[in-house]
Each structure stands twice: as C-alpha cells, then as structure tokens.
Amino acid sequence: MAEKLALKGGKKTVPADMIHPWPEVTDEDRKAVAEVLTVADIQEQQKIQSESLAKEWADYMGMKYCIPVNSGTAALHMCVAGLGLEPGDEVIVPAFTFWASAAAVLHHNVIPVFVDIDPKTFCIDPALIEPAITERTKAVMPVHIHGMPADMDPILEIAKKHNLKVIEDVAQAHGARYKGKLCGAMGDAAGASTQRSKVLSSGSQGGLFMTDDEDIYKRAALLEYFGELVTPGREREEQEYNAYGLGWMYRDNPFSQAFVRSQLKRLDKNNALRVVNCNYLTENLSKIKGLETPYVPEECEPVYYNYVVGFNPDELDMDISPKQLREKVQEALGAEGVSTGQWQRLPVPEQEIFQARVGYGKGCPWKCTDSKVTYEKGAYPRSSEFIASHCYVFGINPPNNLELMKIYAEAFEKVMDNIDQIL
Ligand SMILES: Cc1ncc(COP(=O)(O)O)c(C=O)c1O
Known part of the structure; x- marks a missing residue:
C-alpha cells in the first residue's frame, strides 16, 4: 500500500x-572510574588498572600476555615490532579496512601490500594472498572487519607454508569466534582497539596488544614507554633511564582502563x-x-x-x-x-598517502627501503x-x-x- x-x-x-x-554507561561503570580517584596515591592506580586489565583481557582470550595501550593502532604497531619485522619487509593487508591497519605497518618502516576482499564476508580473500607474496613478505594481517571473522584456516595454512607470521587486527571483533576460537587468539600476535565506538569500549581511546609468545611480548613491550622497561605507576622509582631500542609513548591511562574493565564484564x-x-x-x-x-x-x-x-x-x-x-x-x-x-569511502591503497607515496617525507618508507610495491587505482574492484x-x-x-x-x-x-x- x-x-x-x-x-x-x-x-x-x-x-x-x-x-x-x-x-551504555551504567552505575557500575561510573563507580569503577570514580574509584580511580578515591585512593590516596593516584600513581598506584596506574599499576593496578593496567595490570588488572592485562590479566583480565588475557584471561578472557585464554592467552598468556596482554599489554593495554592507548590505541588499537599502537597495539598493531607493537605486533609489527614484536614480530621483529624490519624496514622494507612487507605485510599483506586487506584493501578494505580502516587505514590504521596499514598505518601500524608503516610506523615501523614496513611496507603494506594490499589484496582484495571476499565480497561475501568483506574480509581478506585467502585465495589472493599467495599471488601477493614476495621474498620480502614477512607477515599477513587479516582484519576481522565489521566484527566478522576472517577465514583463518586457509590464512594460517598459507602462512605456515611460506613461513609468514600472522597479525590479527581484532579492532572490531572482540568476542567474535571462528570455528569456536576467539578472533585474536589464532595468529602470532593481535591488536584490539577499545576506541569509543568499539564493541569493547573505553568511552574514549585505548587498545590491547596480545600474544602467547614471550619473545614477541618482550620486543613489543619496549614500544610502550620510550624503549624502556618500566611498570606503569613505577616511573622514576624503578626507571633505569636506559632505552633498549626505539620506543614510543603508548601507555594508556587508568580512567579508561577502569572503564574498559567494567565494560568487559558485560x-x-x-x-x-x-x-x-x-x-x-x-x-x-x-x-x-x-x-x-x-x-x-x-x-x-x-x-x-x-x-x-x-x-x-x-x-x-x-x-x-x-x-x-x-x-x-x-x-x-x-x-x-x-x-x-x-x-x-575508498579502498585503503587508493587513499592519498599511498597514491602519492608521501609517508613521512622524502618518499619514505618506500624510497628509503627501495620498495617496488605499487598501489594501482582500480586494482581492488571488490573493495x-x-x-x-x-x-x-x-x-x-x-x-x-x-x-x-x-x-x-x-x-x-x-x-x-x-x-x-x-x-
Ligand atoms: C579495523 C581497524 N583497525 C585498527 C583500528 C585502530 O584503532 P584505534 O582507533 O584505537 O587506533 C581501527 C579503529 O577504528 C579499526 O577499525
């Protein structure tokens, strides 16, 4: 009618x-965040919230190590660094994702190589991964986009065959499962976002790095605090003031961590x-x-x-x-x-940074690693x-x-x- x-x-x-x-913000969430302020020494809360969230998320995932950080991009960058990837190495990334997946790769002078998606699931098409592998390829990054698990079995099989590492971008898929296994727990390392809109939300910004591998964990941990090894809340008291490598400032804050911990219960x-x-x-x-x-x-x-x-x-x-x-x-x-x-609005490789290969100046990281990777417009029709x-x-x-x-x-x-x- x-x-x-x-x-x-x-x-x-x-x-x-x-x-x-x-x-949804409940009274429990308000109480959890308010409690951060009720202690005599707020510095203690840095340690308490960070260590508690690390443990609770690792327990939820059934994994050994978690480092809470201030964004999902930081967590993914820690995966790249934790795997020991080096300038000029290549990581295979789906052309349809939020561009932060690829930014996390570029942050380490590593080069993203894009492949198209499976139009039905909108995730990376495993059939397109092998043709994109070169002698520089070191890892593949499936993204569980829109909360839909990527087809992990063939991805893991290809990775094994070619000796590649697998970084899961689980920014949008906390709690999603593939053949009963949690997304984020199937590869070598994973990065989740707890940005406001995410299914596990900090109400602001945040991220979670996770792995089962001690070496990956140790290398990744150096990025959290300027390349030093300092327990959150123990800065100055225990600080060696000796950087073991290039680090960033990826430390998260106790208020958003308290909020995430409360949200994790639901x-x-x-x-x-x-x-x-x-x-x-x-x-x-x-x-x-x-x-x-x-x-x-x-x-x-x-x-x-x-x-x-x-x-x-x-x-x-x-x-x-x-x-x-x-x-x-x-x-x-x-x-x-x-x-x-x-x-x-565009497949990631069609965005300006890839078209112009501007990076952070002088055409790097592409030019300074002598990378031959190209980003043709129209090469990702399904995306x-x-x-x-x-x-x-x-x-x-x-x-x-x-x-x-x-x-x-x-x-x-x-x-x-x-x-x-x-x-
Ligand atoms: C697929 C995907 N990867 C990575 C990120 C980066 O997360 P964050 O915004 O917390 O840095 C996002 C966030 O929107 C995302 O959707």
Whole structure:
C-alpha cells in the first residue's frame, strides 16, 4: 500500500529519542572510574588498572600476555615490532579496512601490500594472498572487519607454508569466534582497539596488544614507554633511564582502563544482545527486494561491530547503480529516523598517502627501503564495489533492542515499497 515517505512530508517511522547511544554507561561503570580517584596515591592506580586489565583481557582470550595501550593502532604497531619485522619487509593487508591497519605497518618502516576482499564476508580473500607474496613478505594481517571473522584456516595454512607470521587486527571483533576460537587468539600476535565506538569500549581511546609468545611480548613491550622497561605507576622509582631500542609513548591511562574493565564484564552479554538485534534485521530485511543482508559462514560467530546492508538495483529492475540506490535510500531512511552511515569511502591503497607515496617525507618508507610495491587505482574492484553498494545502520547496539529493530525493519520496508517516490 502506498504510503507517503517522511522525506516527502509523511509521518516519520522512528520516534525521536528512541535510539540509545553506545556505549551504555551504567552505575557500575561510573563507580569503577570514580574509584580511580578515591585512593590516596593516584600513581598506584596506574599499576593496578593496567595490570588488572592485562590479566583480565588475557584471561578472557585464554592467552598468556596482554599489554593495554592507548590505541588499537599502537597495539598493531607493537605486533609489527614484536614480530621483529624490519624496514622494507612487507605485510599483506586487506584493501578494505580502516587505514590504521596499514598505518601500524608503516610506523615501523614496513611496507603494506594490499589484496582484495571476499565480497561475501568483506574480509581478506585467502585465495589472493599467495599471488601477493614476495621474498620480502614477512607477515599477513587479516582484519576481522565489521566484527566478522576472517577465514583463518586457509590464512594460517598459507602462512605456515611460506613461513609468514600472522597479525590479527581484532579492532572490531572482540568476542567474535571462528570455528569456536576467539578472533585474536589464532595468529602470532593481535591488536584490539577499545576506541569509543568499539564493541569493547573505553568511552574514549585505548587498545590491547596480545600474544602467547614471550619473545614477541618482550620486543613489543619496549614500544610502550620510550624503549624502556618500566611498570606503569613505577616511573622514576624503578626507571633505569636506559632505552633498549626505539620506543614510543603508548601507555594508556587508568580512567579508561577502569572503564574498559567494567565494560568487559558485560562484553559477552552485550555481544549476544547485538547479535539478536542483527539476526532480526537479517531475517526481515532479507525478504525485501533490492536489499542484501550479511552472509555468515557456518564456521563464523560475528559480533556485528557494524551491521551492513547492501543495495542491488537489478533485483528491482532499475537502471541505476548500487551507489545511487544506496544514497537515495539512505536519504529516505534518514528522514524516517533510521540513521545510517558509510564506513570508508575508498579502498585503503587508493587513499592519498599511498597514491602519492608521501609517508613521512622524502618518499619514505618506500624510497628509503627501495620498495617496488605499487598501489594501482582500480586494482581492488571488490573493495570499491563493496564500499559503493553498502551502508551501515546505527543503533544496533544494546540497550537498543528488538522494539527498535522492529521499527527499523518497518522503515526499510516503507522506503523500499515506495521507492518510486524518491527515484
Ligand atoms: C579495523 C581497524 N583497525 C585498527 C583500528 C585502530 O584503532 P584505534 O582507533 O584505537 O587506533 C581501527 C579503529 O577504528 C579499526 O577499525
């Protein structure tokens, strides 16, 4: 039945103020952060919060070592350094990711080599890894994008065959599982982000480096505090003032650590609620012609950091591009009160830094390592197509629940049923 879209003056589907922001901040979170301030010596809290978070996250992951740091990018850089990668070495990275995955590689004068994605899972396509291997390749970095586990078995097999290390970018996938195994615990080292939007959130910035290997851990640890080895909260008291190598300032702060620790207690519950929300959307949106919902391989348990919807004009016999359809529908959904967004505008290798190979000056790190790696525009068509044809839907996080998802599904249905009003 024809219904006037909100964009054309009709009634808005989603009531104002119905969408709760993420992360949900509870009294326990407030108490946990406030407690950092209630002690006589706040310096003690640096040690307590950092060591407690390291232990609690390592326990959650079933891994030996964790170092909490101030960003996911820092954690990934520590993976690169921890593996002992050196200037001019190459790491294979998916072309569709947040560019920080590649930045963490460049931070160590190591060169990212990009490969395209599997269009169904939006993660790195294992079949494209082997052709990208050169004598300089030292590692591969699968990214569990949008909370969807990458296809780890073939990746680990290829890595073993070619003697490569595996760095997992688990920035978006805390608690996601592949064949029952936690993402982040399958490779040699992993970096997670606890930036505000992430499924394990610090409410601000933060990251978690993790590994099972003592040598990797020891090398990575040098990056946290200027190349020195100092326990958080023991600066000056125990400091040797002797740098063992080039380090950065990646130390995290006790307030965000206290917040993450509190959120970690609810990670599995929040992930489970988000999965219920997203499964409901998939069940209902997949019935609507012109929309594509996420494909979940049998062996994967995603956590839906983002819920993505694809647009297929062919199904509607429309002579427009998926991008045009997406943009029109997003505009109409916005008017209905469903907030959607676009995550990434370009495949990473098509971003300016790679096109110009500017790095940090004089064309480095490419020129100063005599790197022959190139970044051709148009060489990552699946990433480009995925970006053009998909949007993500805000508001899927708890405490938003099926009450909101039901209204979202109605809004999608209303817009798609009345598509002629906007095209
Ligand atoms: C896939 C991916 N990798 C790495 C990062 C970097 O994390 P951070 O922003 O905490 O440095 C992000 C953060 O958005 C990300 O989404």
